[in-house]
Amino acid sequence: MEQKIFTISVYTENNVGLLNRISAIFLKRHINIESFSTSQSEIKDVFRFVIVVKMTAEKVVKIVKQIEKQVDVIRAFYHTDEETIFQENALYKVKSSALFEERQIQNIIKESHSNIVTVSPEFFVIEKTGFRNETEQLRKDLEPYGLLQFVRSGRISVTKAKMGISEILNTFKNNNK
Amino acid sequence: METNTNEKLKKAASEALNISGAEAVIRCLLAEGANLVYGYPGGAIMPIYDELYKFQDELHHVLTRHEQGATHAAQGFARTSGKVGVALATSGPGATNLVTGIADAQIDSTPMVCITGQVASHLLGSDAFQETDIIGISTPVTKWNYQITKASEIPEIMAKAFYIARSGRPGPVLIDITKDAQFEKFDFAYQKCDGIRSYQPYPTLVMDAVDEAATLIAQAKKPLIVWGQGVILGKAEEEFKTFVEKSGIPAVWTILGLSALPTDHPSNRGMVGMHGNYAPNLLTNECDLLIAVGMRFDDRVTGDLTTYAKQAKIIHLELDPAEVNKNVLADVVLLADCKISLKALNDRVEEKTYPQWLQRFDELDAIEHEKVIHSDLNPSKTGLTMGEAIAMINKHSNGDAVIVTDVGQHQMVACRYAKFNQSKSNVTSGGLGTMGFALPAAIGAKMGAMDREVVAVIGDGGYQMTIQELGTIFQQHLAVKIVVLNNDFLGMVRQWQQLFFDKRYASTEMVNPDFVTIAKGFQIEAKRVKERKDLDLAVQEMMTSKKPYFLEVCVEKEDNVFPMIATGASVSDIRLE
Numbered sequence: 037m038e039q040k041i042f043t044i045s046v047y048t049e050n051n052v053g054l055l056n057r058i059s060a061i062f063l064k065r066h067i068n069i070e071s072f073s074t075s076q077s078e079i080k081d082v083f084r085f086v087i088v089v090k091m092t093a094e095k096v097v098k099i100v101k102q103i104e105k106q107v108d109v110i111r112a113f114y115h116t117d118e119e120t121i122f123q124e125n126a127l128y129k130v131k132s133s134a135l136f137e138e139r140q141i142q143n144i145i146k147e148s149h150s151n152i153v154t155v156s157p158e159f160f161v162i163e164k165t166g167f168r169n170e171t172e173q174l175r176k177d178l179e180p181y182g183l184l185q186f187v188r189s190g191r192i193s194v195t196k197a198k199m200g201i202s203e204i205l206n207t208f209k210n211n212n213k
Numbered sequence: 214m215e216t217n218t219n220e221k222l223k224k225a226a227s228e229a230l231n232i233s234g235a236e237a238v239i240r241c242l243l244a245e246g247a248n249l250v251y252g253y254p255g256g257a258i259m260p261i262y263d264e265l266y267k268f269q270d271e272l273h274h275v276l277t278r279h280e281q282g283a284t285h286a287a288q289g290f291a292r293t294s295g296k297v298g299v300a301l302a303t304s305g306p307g308a309t310n311l312v313t314g315i316a317d318a319q320i321d322s323t324p325m326v327c328i329t330g331q332v333a334s335h336l337l338g339s340d341a342f343q344e345t346d347i348i349g350i351s352t353p354v355t356k357w358n359y360q361i362t363k364a365s366e367i368p369e370i371m372a373k374a375f376y377i378a379r380s381g382r383p384g385p386v387l388i389d390i391t392k393d394a395q396f397e398k399f400d401f402a403y404q405k406c407d408g409i410r411s412y413q414p415y416p417t418l419v420m421d422a423v424d425e426a427a428t429l430i431a432q433a434k435k436p437l438i439v440w441g442q443g444v445i446l447g448k449a450e451e452e453f454k455t456f457v458e459k460s461g462i463p464a465v466w467t468i469l470g471l472s473a474l475p476t477d478h479p480s481n482r483g484m485v486g487m488h489g490n491y492a493p494n495l496l497t498n499e500c501d502l503l504i505a506v507g508m509r510f511d512d513r514v515t516g517d518l519t520t521y522a523k524q525a526k527i528i529h530l531e532l533d534p535a536e537v538n539k540n541v542l543a544d545v546v547l548l549a550d551c552k553i554s555l556k557a558l559n560d561r562v563e564e565k566t567y568p569q570w571l572q573r574f575d576e577l578d579a580i581e582h583e584k585v586i587h588s589d590l591n592p593s594k595t596g597l598t599m600g601e602a603i604a605m606i607n608k609h610s611n612g613d614a615v616i617v618t619d620v621g622q623h624q625m626v627a628c629r630y631a632k633f634n635q636s637k638s639n640v641t642s643g644g645l646g647t648m649g650f651a652l653p654a655a656i657g658a659k660m661g662a663m664d665r666e667v668v669a670v671i672g673d674g675g676y677q678m679t680i681q682e683l684g685t686i687f688q689q690h691l692a693v694k695i696v697v698l699n700n701d702f703l704g705m706v707r708q709w710q711q712l713f714f715d716k717r718y719a720s721t722e723m724v725n726p727d728f729v730t731i732a733k734g735f736q737i738e739a740k741r742v743k744e745r746k747d748l749d750l751a752v753q754e755m756m757t758s759k760k761p762y763f764l765e766v767c768v769e770k771e772d773n774v775f776p777m778i779a780t781g782a783s784v785s786d787i788r789l790e
Contacts, residue, residue: 049411052360053348060353101535107357107377110411208410 037092041070043120043193044096046085046103047077047110047201054108058085061102067091071124071190079201082110088191110204115195122193126171127153128162128178129185135160141181148174159184227403234364235260235395238328239268241371244403247299247326249290249660251275251283255303256343258330260395262301275656275689278681280307282653284314285679288323289657292640293615293665295448297324297378298657304331305343308389309350313647315385316354320644321469322446324383326374327351333393334362347389356384364397368404376406381414382533383446416534418549418557425545426504426528427561433502433526435570436462437493439485439514442469442643443507443532449552450474450636453506456555461565463574465493467508469643472633476612482574486514487778488625491585492577494776494784497522499573506530507551510540511644520783530554584789585775590630596769597745599626599698605748606668606696607632609756614666614694615640617658619651619675622704625774627670637662649678655693656685666694666756673699673725683735686761694755695732695763700770701725708773732763739763 048054055074062069070088077084089096096114104112132155134141145152150164164174175186227244229236238261242250248271254262265274277283280302287298298318302311308329318325332341348360357377359370367390374386430436438460444453450473457464457474463482464474474481483490485497497503503525508514515521518540529543530551537546547554589600603626606614612632617640618624624641633639640658642650655669676697686693707721732739738760742751748766755762776787 053352053358056349057352064353098535098539101537101539105533105535107409107412205410208408212408212410 037094039090039092041088041090041117042096042114043117043122043191044085044087044089044100044103044112044114045193045195045199046087046112047199048083048085049108049110050081050083051108054106057106057108058087058103061099062089065099067099073190073192075192077201079205082201086191086193110201111199113195113199115193119197120193120195122191123165124168124171124189124191125163125165126174126186126188128164128174128183129159130162130178131182131184132156132158132160134181138181141178144174144177148177150174229401231398232401233260233264233395234367234390234397234399235264237364237367237399237401238371238390238395239264239272240401241368241403242299243268243271244405245297245371245375247297247375249273249275250299250301251277251286251290251657252301253277253280253283253303253307255307255330257304257332257392258301258307258328258395260392261328261330261390274301275660275685277653277656278684279679280310281313281649282656282679282682282685284311284318284325284327285647285650285653286657286660286685287325287327288314288318288321289617289640289654290661291323291325291657292654292661293637293658294661295637296661297326297375300325300327302327302329303343304329304347305345307343308345308347311387312350312354313645315351315387317642317645317647317650318385319354319356321642322383322442323385324378325385326378327385327387329387329389330395331360331389331391334391335393337391347387351387354385355387358387358389360389360391361394362391364394364399367394368401369406372404372406373409376409377412415550416532416548418547418553420557422545422547423554423557423561426547426558429502429526429528429545430460430462430504430558430562435500435567436460436502436504437496437500437525438462438464438504438506439467439497439508440464440470440473440506441467441508443530443551444470444473445636447507447532447550447552449507449550449555452552452555452559454478455559456562459559459564460562461567462504463567463571465490467511467514467643468628468641469639470508471628472638473636475634476632484628485784486511487516488629488774488776490578490629491581491776491787491789492574494778494787495577496573498524498783498785500525502526502528504528504530505541505543506555507532509536512540515540515784516778516786517781517783520785581776581789589626594769596772597742597748597766598772599623599768600630601745602696602698602748602752602766602768603627603630603670605752606670606756608749609752610666610668614638614668615658615662617641617651617655617667617669619671620646620648621672621675622700622708622772622774623670623672623698625705648675651675652679652695653682653685655695656682656689656691659691659693668694668696670696670698672704673697673701673723673728674703676728680731683732683737687735687737691761692759693761694758695761696755697728697763697765698768699725699728699765700768700772702770704772705774707771711771711773713779728765729763737761737763739765741765741767743767
């Protein structure tokens, strides 16, 4: 079966060790995680993991069930790229001299719709939010000018469909009154 | 009035001002009805042991001879009593020694709470003496785990631990408590847990699925029920029996499902899987409807999945959503506790008989009997067989004993031939296949069913993995009966070497000690049987003894267990020789 990119979204309690518990599910099945990010979600005290993996549709169904089975996981979902709106964020650190001596670099920044985050006498930092190919293109464009540091975040994504987490939590609250 | 007083007493026990975290742990255990724990003391759990000393009238602690033994004993207790087993250990090596038992409980869905001591919270991460990251280590093999660093967390976390261990699909929970949290004083109040918002242990049964299942059952001409431990864990033995009897469908079992339906029930047609019976395996690939009840299509059951029951429609009665369509795609899924789904099915199933279909079982049974069973149970050769030893236990137990087995040839033979009249009688390590399980598990099994005979049947290999637990049996004066089927080999591995590795017996021959002398060293009555003529009397003497008893049965060295489905082969390719 064909391997595809899937974005797995996991809503969880905010407990120490949960990251380990979730990543262990992938480890047990010898699956390499493409990217992994976690943050506060739209609901107070509920955290959201966004995990990007490349696997078959058949396998992702099973792995999401294994994730959802964990006691501290409220719900887990998987989506294809078409079903989500996603972005990555990248930072590029370049020597300040390049900014002032190479005029071309200013055009690159302008054309790539990236922003300068900070400028100091030694270096400046450019930020770019977008798809992988966009942040990658910018990296290639800046490389000739001496890239001191480059870092890219994991994917963050929201889904087009509703997740219904508040409903799940409210149902629990009402049933346990 | 009396109830009121009792309520007050209960409340008093579950509330106390300014007590230590360690005392709180004991009170939590008592509030959960856990008055029996297995464990081993050490530095980081000493405050809890100090409280155990004070509470010794209320809570019985069994000192095992190794922490692994504590987990298996807790498992054995859980399996015969249906309650949550509890194991205690100290930090570091104490905690890591629990891991095998925890993994075993996880894969066999055994409710267990393990409590480990941990170095003081200010030392966490400093590589302190006996510090180990037991939360990290146990994460993949626990249903849930949690590290407590403040005494005030103890009541809520302990309540959650017991709730999670026993609810839904049961499993092991590990609670790691830092030493400072055990010493810390706080005002204790206990409330049982009855729900966790991120955890839904009991999915709601979809009634349309029940109707669909009933329709499939009504249409089937050659239906087959395969049941597993879910029937026992769901306390659904009665509902299951009704289902089997009303539907008239032949029923076969996985190794962990054994004893949920009496062995001599006319609809009980034997075991599926690698060393299961001939008819159940072959007819898996002949049936037109396979009804899986509380089982998870383990690879030892299914063999090659691409040729497993492809001709049949599948109905899966299952509680754990992650097990649905994991190995075998089901046509209809009844996602619920099988006590509920079976009840719903029973209301919709017609009474029926399948004489022609049952005839197929009889035919195949006759073949297995002629080629395997007859010579196993009535051997003409000089050497004793494992089968006749089990048959002799049946004769003297009348099928009323709990049989605890280890892993290997003896386990397969015991499960094939042991007779059971009641549920929760077969205690074995199924999923993990943990050698060394049986002796400590028998300790717990006995304490979980004190009114019953408990016979541990063990191979000479597995016996020596946890032989030190004879000391626990001796110290506790537990009337556990131990039968070692000694072939001076790691028999199952040797069988594979014979069949698949051209008889290259790499490290499977065992030069064994004098097991009788060892047992006697622990003041346990002991006997050895080498000849057929002595077997009956020896087993009788063992079964009538009111004390622990050790019986070594020297069996034929190079016997094989048949039938057998080779790893990765189809259930249709089951071999009789």
